[in-house]
Amino acid sequence: MHVGILGPVEAHSPDGKLSVGGPRPRTLLAVLALRVGDIVPLDRLIDELYGAEPPSDAANALQGQVSRLRRALGDASLIEFHPAGYRLALAPDQVDAHRFASLAAEGQQALEQGDPQVAESLLAEALQLWRGPALADVDAPGHATRLEQQRSAATSALIAARIRLGKADVQEISSLVQQHPLDERLRGYLMQALNQQGRQAEALQAFEDARSLLAEELGTDPSPELRAIHLQILRGQTHRELPAQLTSFVGRQEELRRIASLTARLITLTGPGGAGKTRLALQAAGPDAIFVDLAPVKDVPAAALQALGLKETVLAPEDRLTLALREREALLILDNCEHVIVQAAQLAQHLLSSCPSLRILATSREPLGITGETLCPVPPLKPEQSVALFTDRARLVNPAFVQDQHTVDICRELDGLPLAIELAAARTRTLTTADISARLSDRFRLLTKGNRAAAPRHQTLRAVVEWSWDLLDSDERDLAASLATFSGGATLEAVEQVCRHDIEVLEALVDKSLVDAADGRYRMLVTIREFCAEHKRVDAEHAAYFLDLALRADPELRQRNQVQWFARLTAEHANLMQAVEWATEHDPELALRLVSALSWYWYVKGSRTEVKGVAGKLLARVPEQSTEDYVILLALAAPERMQDALAGLTGPIRRPFALVAWAMLSGPPDPFAPRTELQNEVERSDDPWIKGLMGFSKAYLSWAADGDRPAAIENSRSALRQFQDLGERWGSAQVLDVLATLTEDPHEALALTDEALRAVGELGAKEELAELRGRRADRLLDIDPDEAERDYLQALEMATQAGLAATRALANAGLAKIAQRRGDLARAERLLREAQQELGFGWMHNAAKQSVEAALADLLTELGRTPGA
Incomplete structure (x- = not known):
């Protein structure tokens, strides 16, 4: 028997849905179900059924309703009579509201404990129990309100879990924001979800919408939490989530406590391959940590830039990283340092010495070896932790698994190394622990007689991987060896075309835990990949x-x-x-x-x-x-x-x-220089994108060289149509910016700039976002100086994160103009001097330098000083 109250009140027996009866029997069943297993007092039931005007023979009337409900349920024993009242004799999980509450509580607990994958699964299952509004066909507003509040809390928790996993649904959150426009938590979720999708401009606009609404409706400012999310987006912090974990974390409590107790700014987790250093680092880090996987890379600074979502400029990568991190409290995880140990050490020392609020958590098979480093060894698991890990992983593939003495023996023979234990546990789907123990014993006896000076993974993990290899048939071995060629995992298309095996063989490798399948990609653990690559490569x-x-x-x-x-x-x-x-x-x-x-x-x-x-x-x-x-x-x-x-x-x-490289190196062409064949060929091109680019170029030159505004506007509009017909956002944004410069209507210029911001926001192009935000501020100077100041500050913040010196200089020059108009000439001069120091070489810097120097000359004239003073 199951009772449902999350929607219309229903009862289901093993034979199907039951007809409960009219409003009062349904209300009686709902009230009993709300307190299933408990005795509900008679006066409470009478009050719930009849309200403030009960019949004169209320007790007899209640008894009559109970009789009707018992007949409807077909089992009188389900509603027990007690001197104090009645009791619904069902287990709590036989009532959907209680099952919902249990699943939601477990999901919220998993979220608080840092396991969004489990949280999402539990919360989604809980919310699927709802069939409509709670208690939809009975009159119980108090109970319905309480259940709907629980539903709202679970929905918020589910959104939070999906944001941590990087897969929040923007449309779903937007719909909830429309239903609850003053809920700042939902507004924050919307901003984070938009930002994760690379739609930074929309995320920033969502904050502005929230700020305006809160001021208009409540007369308040956004909460500190919402402002913190806004600041993250302004700084270019895309909040890329740490790699999602598909299994629970077992053991390592001592190591977690040690890491938490350390005050050092550089902590290095050391230990052999397969000891679980990466997993421990992810567990110890908070959700805002920046994760840099060095396993597939050779350039450490470039990998760190990619993790921060930054692009290179004329600045060295180390200096770019310093600009992005020097005023920010952050934890940087440098994972798998051993094969780039010198680069990792040099970058760590540079960043720690130049970014006072930065902390680094590194994982490596050897220390980085720099001053201030604190080592945290990651030893093999203790025996009880090894057994717990084996049991947990075995039950994922064999729910009926029960540990025995062989389990203890296996964990001991595997030296307590997590990777080896997990590979062994995966075999319990087809082998007994006795078989596994005997097979591992043979392997280790052979390898312990080998080279004791070999790498740790070749002393123990190699035996585990080789044993797994022996269990494969010839097609599976061939695919495993071929798949090991891929350094970044592979899609199904790549597996089929490069490795030339069908999906059944691939699924066999997934089943045997040699390949992980997630997000449409197939990956191997590093140790397995290294072993398999020794047998064959398909480079x-x-x-x-x-x-x-x-x-x-x-x-x-x-x-x-x-x-x-x-x-x-x-x-x-x-x-x-x-x-x-x-x-x-x-x-x-x-x-x-x-x-x-x-x-x-x-x-x-x-x-x-x-x-x-x-x-x-x-x-x-x-x-x-x-x-x-x-x-x-x-x-x-x-x-x-x-x-x-x-x-x-x-x-x-x-x-x-x-x-583009030609233009970046040469700048605008000299109109008096002889034309080249390449210039003629480009202008004759049939490529629609190049035609758009040429239209953009003609528009710029028509205005910059000849001052011909109508021709520039006509060429720009033609180029914009070309790019928009292609659906090309980068080119569209460039032309929209030119049109904003050319128009004589300041409000149209703002609208064009906002459209350009939306276009590059879809691409997540941080440099273009920073530059356009600064130009938006330029166009606001004579319309709304206060808003212009906010845009300049945003541009300055974003340019700092992106490492754009010229954009920073122009933003400071804009702020100087505002300060000058307000009479703060000292601040204006300081900002312009700072802008001068930002600029380096290159024609783009030269153009910015001219603007800054012109503004400084104007200011010095007002101060009664010569420009050289």
Whole structure:
């Protein structure tokens, strides 16, 4: 028997749904179900059924309703009579409201304990029990309100869990905000969800909407919590969630307490491979930690920039990171440092010495070896923890598993190393613990007689992986070895095309715990991957596949689906870099084509510093040639040589990065210089994106060189149509910004700028967001100085996070103008002097320098001083 009150009141027997009866029998069942298992007093039941005007024979009337309900339920024993009242004789989980409350409480507890995966599962299951408004067909407003409040709390907790997992539904949260517009917690969730999707401009606008509504309706400012989320977004903190964990955390309580008690700013977790250093670091860190996985990378500063969501500029990556972190309290996790130990140590020392509020938690098989480092060894698990871990993992694949003496023996023979224990536990689906114990005993006896000076994982973990390998058939072994070639995991498409096996073989590897499947990707643990890669590699096929992917993706990055394709290449970033590095050594011509195809993706993503090293190696291995691919390689590896190479290039241009790099290095063309064949070829191009770019260029030159506003506006609108027809956000934003400059209507300029901000916000292009925010402030100066000041401060904050010195300088110059108009000339001069110091070399910096120096000259004139004073 099951009773439902989360919706219309219902009762179900094993034979199906029962007809409970009219309003009063339904109300009686609901009241008893609310306190299932407890005796509900007679006067309480009478009050619930009849309210303030009960019948004169209320006790007899109640007894009559009980009789009717018993007949409806078909089992009189379900409603027990006691001298004090009546009792519904069911278990709590047989009433949906009690099951909901239990699941919701467990889910909220899991969320508080840092396990959003489990929390999401429990809370989603709880909310699925609801069929509509609580107690929908009975008159019990007090009970209904209480249940609806519990539902609202569970819904909020579910949203919080999904935000931690990076998969919140913006539309769902927006709908809830519309229903509860003054709920600041929901407003915060909406901002975080938008920010996670790269829609920073919309997230910032959501805060402005909340601030306006709170001021209008309540006369209050946003709460400190909502302002903190706003500040995170302004600083470019996308709050990328730590890697989600699919299993519970077992043991390591002593290590967790030690880490929590340490006051050192650099803590390094040391221990052998498979000891669980990464998992311990993730458990010890708070949800706002910045996670840098160094396992698939060779450039530590570049990897840290990627983790922070930053792109490179003329600044060195270390200086970019310093700009982003020096005024911020943050915890940086540097994971898997051992293969880049020198770089990791150098970066850690640089950041700790220049960012006083930064802490670093590193994992490595050896210490970083720098001053101030505190070591926290991660030893094998204690025997009882090993058994608990084995039992927990075994029950995931075999719910009926019961530990025995063989379990203890297995954990002891595996040295208490978590990875080995988990691999062994996965086999309990098909093997007994006696079989497992006997097999492991044979392996360890063989290996302990080997090289005692070998790496720890080759003394113990190698035996576990080799044992797993022996359980595979020939197809499974071939796929495991081929899949091990991928450094960043693989999609199903990649597995089928590169490894040439069907999904059934892949599923067999997933079932046998040699491959993890999550988010549409298939990955191997590092130790397993290293072992399998010794047997076979498919590097040539891997490189050919990713060349094809890059060639398919490149034109899509400038069309309507560019956001999705950008995300796809980002997911394959490690594999793409691996393919470039392998091809550089073994097939330089393929590498050259791959570098060319990836150049626009790297430019938008901001990975040029990361690829500069391998581009330099490739440059030394390919002959000099007059091709677009070679010019792009020069732009990445030796930009000082690009100008001469361009002189011999005639086109056609296929890769937009060649044009953008050309413009970045050369600046606006000299109208009096002789035209080149390449210029003519570009202008004759049939590529719609290049046509849009040329329209943008003509608009800029019409205004900057000739002052022809009508021609500039016409060219801009034509270019905008070209980009918008393509669905291309980057180009659209550039043209919208030019139109905002050209219009003589200040309100239209603001509207155009806001549209440009929305376009680059969809791409998550932080540099463009910072620059456009600053120009929005410029356009507000004569309309609303207070709002302009807020925009300048936002631009300054975002430019600091993005490492844009020229944008910082222009924002400070704007703030100086406001200070000058308010009569604070000393502050204006200080800001302009700071702006001067920000600027370096390059034509973009020169343009900013002219603006700053003109503003300073004007200020000094007002102060009665000469510009040189």
